[in-house]
Amino acid sequence: MHIHFIAIGGSAMHNLALALHNKGEQITGSDDEIFDPSKSRLEAKRLLPESYGWFPEKITTSIDAVILGMHAKADNPELLKAKELGLKIYSYPEYLFEQSKHKTRVVIGGSHGKTTITSMILHVMHYHNKEVDYMVGAQLEGFDTMVHLTEENDFMVLEGDEYLSSPIDRRPKFHLYQPNIALLSGIAWDHINVFPTYENYVEQFQIFLEQITDGGAIIYNEEDPEVKRVVEASEARIKKYPYTTPEYTVENNETLLETPEGAMPIEVFGKHNLNNLEGARWVCQLMGVDADDFYEAIATFKGASKRLEKIAETQTAVAYKDFAHSPSKVKATTQAVKNQYPDRTLIACLELHTYSSLNPEFLSEYKGALDAADSAVVFYSPHAVMVKGLEEIKGEQIDEAFDREDLIVFTNPADFKTYLYSQDFDNAALLLMSSGNYGGLDFDTVKDYIK
Missing domain, CATH: 3.40.50.720 (NAD(P)-binding Rossmann-like Domain)
Structure with missing residues (x-):
């Protein structure tokens, strides 16, 4: 064709x-x-x-x-x-459905954790040489592309984004996949340029559940009250499997996952990632991978690109970058790094880069998001606010939104770099959260300062 x-x-x-x-x-x-x-x-x-x-x-x-x-x-x-x-004109998700309509479709939905859970599932399948088709939102170690399509594979694993399908198709992408197996990780208001009210945003997940094929399954995070409410209220003819965060401990900056065979060290960390791991385990089980094989494979999972990705480490310092930008992701990621390195000074830097994060009406959602950090920094570009056609944001609005007296706010990339490179990283953990690059920060040069 x-x-x-x-x-x-x-x-x-x-x-x-x-x-x-x-x-x-x-x-x-x-x-x-x-x-x-x-x-x-x-x-x-x-x-x-x-x-x-x-x-x-x-x-x-x-x-x-x-x-x-x-x-x-x-x-x-x-x-x-x-x-x-x-x-014949297709949107991106329409064509993926077209390619997978004769397969068992596994769709991972939720405001956060989609990429990580999808990546975990693919890592486990790859580890055990089980071939599946897929679409994931990040580059994965051991995978050449973020999309893989064949005629012969039985499963198609899809990251189910709730953003719009195309300029002429205003349906959220994950409404088009008609999953046989679905997962819902969490619901936290996002994309306010498209879904102006919280109720309108939640409605998209209710519709997602209605798209699951009759007799299909929804695996859902029971710890998220909105997810629990939406799934349990659904009258769709589907099987419902709740999951919760598994038991784990942190010792000497290492996370140990409790398994039937005892405590097992894993590469990923943070309560939100352990919660993601349990959701992935349930999906893999429905795809034919038992618990023992899942644990064996997941022990070597290092994370998806830009999702709590370690970019530098010494004996006394460590630096991570993360795609986190929504309030719930920022809070979970900051807390995760502090829990993993409780005896180190946590310097957490957040760039407000997306349409939602730069919207004055949405800023209050960030209250307390950086509370786990010892030093909290917010960077945003007034030019980006102007380009997006948004109302001007003032520094005091940022201070009020995050509700933290010692918050440091930068609007000039050069000033932010000067601050960053003047920090003492001895016995410290640096966390850089953004879907952008802080106005031109080269993440590779950061490692030169982690000493």
Whole structure:
């Protein structure tokens, strides 16, 4: 098949393009700009567009399917031409469903933990040489792409994002997958530019449960009161399996998971990650992996990229970066690092980077999120606020939102770097939380200062 991608350069889109290319399909694509790593990965497979921009002349009746990325606009010239020619147009999640409708679909949903739980499941399957198709939101060790598609594999494991499917399909992505096995990790208000009220946001998860096939299963985090309420109120004809955080201890900066065979050291840490691990164990069990095999495999799981990823360590200091940006993730991640290194000074830095986090009306959700840190720092760019068309944020609003008298706030990248590199990291733990880069921080240079 000839498949054309409109906005091929996105993180998810270019991975799907690579997966379909690897499957033997003919792939073309366009975008107005493409950055690394997408650029170099597409170039290596000769899929990089010859020039950037939108070219309606590329859209002809020889194309069997068009996949439309979220980055494109509803009036995109190539999209308009595809509509004019009556071509079949898919959103990213629609096409993943199309590729998996004859498989057993496992969908991991929730406001937080999706990528980690999906990664844990894939790690266990990979460890035991069990081949599955998948789509995950981060690059994983031992996996070439974030999307893998075959004709023969029985299972498709999908990270179920609640964000919108495409510029012309305003349904959340995870509403399109129709899972046979689903997991719900947590519900904490996010994406307020799309879901302006908490009730509207929660409704998306209620709809998600309705999409599970009759006789299917929902594995759910019973410790999250909203998840528990939504799942137990659902009248869908599905099996319901609750899970809770397993027993564990922390000794000498190492987390030990209690198993039927005794305490087992694991690489990941933090109550939220142990909770994620238990959810993954339940999913793997329904996919045919027993507890003993799960524990054997999960002992070597080091985490997904940018999810509590260790970037530097010495005898007396350690540094992590994490994708955390929503209030619940920030709080859980900060607490996790403090629990793992209780005798070290925790310097926690958070960049407010997303639309929700930069919205004055949403800031109050961060109250107490950095309380576990010994030193708490918030960075945000006034320029990013302006670009997103949001109301101006003042430093005192940040102070009031986080409700911490000794909070340090930076708006200038150079000032933030000066502060960071002047810290004494002896007997310290540094945590850098952001979906951005603090206005140009090179994370690789941070390790030079961890001494």
